[in-house]
Amino acid sequence: MRAAECVVVGGGPAGLAAARTAARHGVRVTLVDDNAELGGQYYRQLPAAFPGTVEARPVREQAEGRRLMDEVRSLGVEVMAGSVAWGIFDQRTVAVATQDETRRIVADTVVLAPGAYDRPVPFPGWTLPGVLTAGGAQNLMKGYRVLPGRRVLVVGSGPLLLVVAHYLLEGGARVVALCEASPMRNLWRYAHRLLPHLNFVQQGRRYRQELIEARVPILTGHVILRATGTTEVTGAAVARCDADWSPIPGSELMLEADAVVVGYGLVSSLELSRLAGCEHRWDQAQGGWVPVRDRDMQSTVPGLFIVGDGAGVAGAAVALEEGHLAGLGVAQRLGRLVGRDHSAEANRARGRLLHLQGFRRVMDEIFRFGPGIYSLADEQTTLCRCEEVTVGEALVAMREGGRHVNEVKAWTRVGMGRCQGRMCGPALAHLVARETGRPVTESGVFTPRPPAKPVTLAALASEG
Ligand SMILES: Cc1cc2nc3c(=O)[nH]c(=O)nc-3n(C[C@H](O)[C@H](O)[C@H](O)COP(=O)(O)OP(=O)(O)OC[C@H]3O[C@@H](n4cnc5c(N)ncnc54)[C@H](O)[C@@H]3O)c2cc1C
Structure with missing residues (x-):
């Protein structure tokens, strides 16, 4: 001490x-x-x-x-x-x-x-090798000068996607497409509020221009549906989405890629x-x-x-x-x-x-989070990657009466693994909300317990 x-x-x-x-x-x-x-x-x-x-x-x-x-x-x-x-x-x-x-x-x-x-969003295929988060891709490229792939699909929402695409192009990768969930319509409404921040706006425009010059399709109002492949990712299905980021049936589009970068916010x-x-x-x-x-x-x-x-x-x-x-x-x-x-x-x-x-x-406001993105997972989709709990298993716990994330945790071990629920907590809260018909704020949060991050037994033992 x-x-x-x-x-x-x-x-x-x-x-x-x-x-x-x-x-x-x-x-x-x-x-x-x-x-x-x-x-x-x-x-x-x-x-x-x-x-x-x-x-x-x-x-x-x-x-x-x-x-x-x-x-x-x-x-x-x-x-x-x-x-x-x-x-x-x-x-x-x-x-x-x-x-x-x-x-x-x-x-x-x-x-x-x-x-x-990165906000983790479960969808079919999200655990395939080659599917990674926008922050993870940034760390690889910025911190280690390593490209996540050669033909990369970028999906998600927010300005970080443009930064990721910039690093990909600069590193020599081909960006197959950039799928932004926000509709990006009527942006002129924000003009007077963006005027005092021209430096940020110009930076964004430069990144966007790079994409246009590299002939990268920019699909606004689109979300990922699933990643495809058996032992590694080979592509993904994307679709148009509504303002809530729920996919619109019948608008599916298949894209081939050897890496899929997913970033629905932080x-x-x-x-x-x-x-x-x-x-x-x-x-x-x-x-x-x-x-x-x-x-x-x-x-x-x-x-x-x-x-x-x-x-x-x-x-x-x-x-x-x-x-x-x-x-x-x-x-x-x-x-x-x-x-x-x-x-x-x-x-x-x-x-x-x-x-x-x-x-x-x-x-x-422009990139307002849409909870519809949490409707992508099906019952076979892995929810908790550490404890290998599927969405279906969590749903069983809810149908048996689990109305709080901690009740589902006690029932299934979801959130008990190495990451202490960082990867599955937000998605589970939305799942509980949908299943119980209550606001997500009433799903609760996992009870925090030390250690907040993994530490070695040797370190803990040193306290005596
Ligand atoms: C993975 C990732 C990549 C990003 N890349 C970019 C980018 O390239 N460009 C950009 O404009 N924005 C990027 N962002 C957004 C970026 O987070 C912010 O713009 C900015 O870095 C926020 O600064 P901060 O100091 O709040 O947090 P951070 O920069 O995230 O710094 C927090 C630090 O605290 C450390 N830390 C956390 N918990 C503990 C703990 N318990 N014990 C000890 N240390 C701890 C973390 O490891 C980290 O080093 C990225 C975000 C993420 C999550």
């Missing part, structure tokens, strides 16, 4: 910004991240052992991330990379494990910046905020739970701040600004930044954040 003034969990844009701001105001910060190198998703770095070839040259955001990491280290932040925060006890005691050791840090303040993960990582006892609320536009926070990013647990995609998916620019605000909040709480000094800096940050959130709100 040791003490710390501030523990930041997550070394992506949000966590790095929080650590930098707090450290600049004299706070002693410990920054924990489970990757070997800091950076999170947006700043994901190339492995240190990579050769200095042209292919392995860092892209713009990797270079930007490197500068931020160097600054954080130069401010004296204690960096615990390759370490997992696997539990939070008594609201602000953080349990951190390396490969062979675990320690508990009693913190005066905690900043959670754990990011998000969901916040809430394991630690739930373990800490923070209050959460349902965000209709994002189609997921988010922690309740005040305007300084403080959760309902005093001294515990939550920032970045882990508090509602909003992208790297918002993550940086929220991290900065939380860093100011930490400094204020510890008495390093008082009165007017804090308000002046915090007000400026809140103004910038408000501006950025305007863009995010438009994105949430």
Whole structure:
């Protein structure tokens, strides 16, 4: 057991910004991240052992991330990379494990910046080799310069699809088609709200133009129906969908591909905020739970701040600004930044954040999540990949009276595996809602239990 003034969990844009701001105001910060190198998703770095070839040259955001990491280290932040925060006890005691050791840090303040993960959507064929998530494909290409395939179909919704397609084309892959679930109609309605965010709009237009020049078919208002193949993916069936993302019968189209990248949005990582006892609320536009926070990013647990995609998916620019605000909040709480000094800096940050959130709100409206996507799975489709539970088995539990995700879990073992329900939890909640005819918010969430992420027995045993 040791003490710390501030523990930041997550070394992506949000966590790095929080650590930098707090450290600049004299706070002693410990920054924990489970990757070997800091950076999170947006700043994901190339492995240190990579050769200095042209292919392995860092892209713009990797270079930007490197500068931020160097600054954080130069401010004296204690960096615990390759370490997992696997539990939070008594609201602000953080349990951190390396490969062979675990320690508990009693913190005066905690900043959670754990990011998000791909929203898992079960459909027939989703477990075939060659079917992967948009985030997974990005990690392969950005972090390892590896293409997921040569002829790649990209399906899903949201701006990340354009980023993935850009990396695929740049890496020399053929993008068979990009299927966007949103209808993308009447976009002129948003023109006045997008005008203040021309830099983001232009970036999106550049990516879209690349697709057009590469003659990639862009099918808007389309969803995947199933992936095909026996030992590996050979293609997929897609179909037109309604505003709810439910497929429209009779509009099926077959496409051949050797990889299918699926990205129906991201969901916040809430394991630690739930373990800490923070209050959460349902965000209709994002189609997921988010922690309740005040305007300084403080959760309902005093001294515990939550920032970045882990508090509602909003992208790297918002993550940086929220991290900065939380860093100011930490400094204020510890008495390093008082009165007017804090308000002046915090007000400026809140103004910038408000501006950025305007863009995010438009994105949430254009790419509004459609729960109809959860109607794709049939009874034979695997729901829980860790415990190999099918949709049909979960349905039996519901028909026997299971009306809450935890009841279905106790009955079938769904959500009890290595990922602790991250892959099946959201889909199961929608399945329960459909089967019971109640809103998804009443399906409940899996009860959080430590370890929030896998840790070795050696690490746990080291606690004695
Ligand atoms: C897989 C994936 C790939 C993405 N790729 C891109 C992209 O290429 N371009 C783009 O614009 N946006 C991308 N995004 C969106 C991106 O998440 C955000 O724009 C941005 O990175 C959010 O910053 P953040 O700091 O909130 O979270 P992240 O950048 O996700 O950082 C969170 C960090 O916390 C760590 N962490 C989480 N839980 C724990 C724990 N318990 N213990 C220790 N460490 C923990 C994570 O491993 C990660 O390093 C991607 C998202 C995902 C999920």
